[in-house]
Amino acid sequence: MIYIGCHLSVTNGYEAMGKTMLGFGGNTFAYFTRNPRGGKSKDIIPEDAQALSALLSEHHFGKTVAHGSYTMNLCASNPSTRENGLDMLQKDLHRMEYFPDSYYNFHPGAHTGQGAEKGIELIADALNRMMFPEMHTTVLLETMAGKGSEVGKSFEELREIIDRVTLSDKLGVCFDTCHVWDGGYDIVGDLDGVLTQFDKVIGLDRLCAVHFNDSKNPCGSHKDRHEKLGQGFIGMDAMKRIALHPALQNKPFILETPNDDSGYIQEIRTVRGWME
Ligand code: FE
Ligand code: FE
Numbered sequence: 001m002i003y004i005g006c007h008l009s010v011t012n013g014y015e016a017m018g019k020t021m022l023g024f025g026g027n028t029f030a031y032f033t034r035n036p037r038g039g040k041s042k043d044i045i046p047e048d049a050q051a052l053s054a055l056l057s058e059h060h061f062g063k064t065v066a067h068g069s070y071t072m073n074l075c076a077s078n079p080s081t082r083e084n085g086l087d088m089l090q091k092d093l094h095r096m097e098y099f100p101d102s103y104y105n106f107h108p109g110a111h112t113g114q115g116a117e118k119g120i121e122l123i124a125d126a127l128n129r130m131m132f133p134e135m136h137t138t139v140l141l142e143t144m145a146g147k148g149s150e151v152g153k154s155f156e157e158l159r160e161i162i163d164r165v166t167l168s169d170k171l172g173v174c175f176d177t178c179h180v181w182d183g184g185y186d187i188v189g190d191l192d193g194v195l196t197q198f199d200k201v202i203g204l205d206r207l208c209a210v211h212f213n214d215s216k217n218p219c220g221s222h223k224d225r226h227e228k229l230g231q232g233f234i235g236m237d238a239m240k241r242i243a244l245h246p247a248l249q250n251k252p253f254i255l256e257t258p259n260d261d262s263g264y265i266q267e268i269r270t271v272r273g274w275m276e
């Protein structure tokens with residue numbers, strides 16, 4: 001089995017997200033640690049965080065996957081953008097201690113003209129400055145579609161970041177199916193081959209979570225436009241094979257498909273149906 005859920009808004013607090021996901025029929029979820037575009041974060045009330053933890057364990061949820069802000073660019077060429085990103089990363093990682101043993105995933109960054117190699121160095125430097133030995137969070141680098149100057153469009157680039165991070169035992173990867181497909185990995189025609197390649201380059205033990213999205217574009221398009229399950233170029237048969245693949249069992253699968261609540265409820269039901 002896999003754990004399935006979608007992105008939720010933190011507007012009404014943390015325990016409220018757990019209750020919402022129970023109502024949706026899911027058993028994991030994702031949320032933005034702060035406004036994804038503006039960068040502001042909501043204060044955490046310790047009792048609310050504890051209430052969520054109790055709810056998650058009572059209902060046997062999989063690990064939740066917090067998502068860093070889209071505006072956090074750890075390898076921006078603009079110094080103030082990068083400083084701002086470092087500040088967000090530091091605050092996020094400390095706030096994550098309210099939710100021990102969960103995941104924090106983020107987009108590695110966009111090198112904005114400096115080249116992928118420089119980007120990789122700056123991202124690793126940021127992680128080395130802000131991760132701390134006592135932390136209880138596993139930080140996940142997201143596989144990227146390769147839009148613009150995004151770093152992390154290949155398994156090799158993610159490996160290079162991991163190799164440079166001191167606390168790499170606290171690092172993993174979030175496998176976004178739309179991004180991997182858009183990045184040029186044929187998960188429709190050769191899922192086994194792609195996962196074997198992931199294993200060789202990064203190691204499947206680092207694959208901690210899946211962003212479960214269909215894609216509006218063909219393989220290798222580098223576009224990053226998500227589609228509803230079964231309505232894109234990946235298609236329902238391949239989505240099902242991914243969810244049932246032995247290498248991906250017991251992981252949180254997060255829907256980031258363009259849906260309203262009822263659409264997510266339907267997709268969660270579809271995925272759970274595959275597991276019966
Ligand atoms: Fe993402
Ligand atoms: Fe994603």
Ligand code: ZN
Pocket residue numbers: 178179224225226
């Ligand atoms: Zn995306």
